[in-house]
Amino acid sequence: MVGIVTYGSYIPLYRIKTAEIARIWGDDPEHPEKGLGIKSKSVPAYDEDAATIAVEALRNALRRKNIPGEKIGAIFVGSESHPYAVKPTASLIAEVVGAYKAHAADLEFACKAGTAAMQNVYAMVKAGMVDYGVAIGTDTSQGQPGDALDYSASAGGTAYIIGKDEVIAEINHTVSFVTDTPDFWRREGQRYPSHGGRFTGEPAYFKHIITAAKMLMEKASTEPKDYNYVIFHQPNGKFPLRVGKRLGFTKEQIQQGLLTPYIGNTYSGATPTGLSAVLDVAKPGDRILAVSFGSGAGSDAFDITVTDEIEKLDRDAAPKVWDQINRAKYIDYAQYLKFRRMIVEVD
């Protein structure tokens, strides 16, 4: 059996309300909540980045179950905001946990690099190359001030340790679907990404998620009613509900893992953190479907069954996702600009 052995998430303390962002940019303050389904988003502190979030998430996973560094054979870190353009985040993670013999690499695939990391580690464990591997999705995503992404681009991350012993959630199947669809991109040297506006919807998000979810359910011989929980990538609060409805899932199946209305889009952290929120409450036998989406564009889908081992995992040893969401300190737009290093200084 190959699957999740332990997991942990980290969401920064700071939040900005989307109505505050709308106030600055002259939009209707109710627009972000009504139009995008986002009330607030998480903001990294001045001294936080994708690497510090990755470390905190992994430490939370290790608080629940300690896996010694020498047993960790693989480390993949998925992010589109790695602190360095050249110099891996994964080597920092290896140093922090003392996993000096790990196969370590950084991944980037817009919002799906975290689930791509999970698939890589899953494959290496299944192939017998490693006993345990770390997969992290983490981001401090960038949105250009005044752009639609300013309302959603946020920060957070989740770490999974995948192995074959004492598995709390078995990964039964995983599939991917990918096409060259340029719905969102950031060119080398550019500070902020660009996007295709509404083009990010139908031919990108919906097409890839629906195709991957259907491929997975066909492979697993399942249908929507077989799942207790479903997590879809969540660039806003509305798309996951809409794609769920089109696939035949109910709001109740989606709710526990739908975090964007409160913390925004954590990009590579989004689907992994939604899954983490589900694992916080899951019971043995629960079946979970998780489908990510990364612009550019592709989706990774996972069919997961929670095992009896979850009762033995000390889930209270680290803060749960919804507890972290509810622990929030609100800041205004000026503080947000300062935290995100967006103030242009004139000396």
Add this chain to the structure above:
Amino acid sequence: MVVPRFWRERRSRYSLIGTKCPVCGTVYFPPRSVCPKCGRKSVGKMEEVQLSGKGKVYSYTIVHQNVIGYKYQKPYVMAIIETPEGPKLTGQIVDVEPEKVHIGMPVHAVFRRIAEDGKAGIIQYGYKFVPDEE
């Protein structure tokens, strides 16, 4: 900033690795290769020990006149943290309103950016502290 100097200290800065004297049991942070109390008896015998990251505020100050690189964080709190293992660590307390910090406040270590060598240089990571959940 000299890259090798920071590189040499990375394990203690990232993971709070100190040393313990096997003769008298005293824990040191930053790590020492010789116990000043036991001298020659401890040479070559010092053991690595990882601090738990837990602690209490022993003393603190609120910095309003920042050092270079900390302008965006002022006012910020610098504190001496007393650890249950023994050593007292100097570190910043973050994610807190400075006026809420008090002596005896329970805190724990978190992983943060400490400094960076301009826009093109290396980023130094290490420990800071946040208040424990109430």
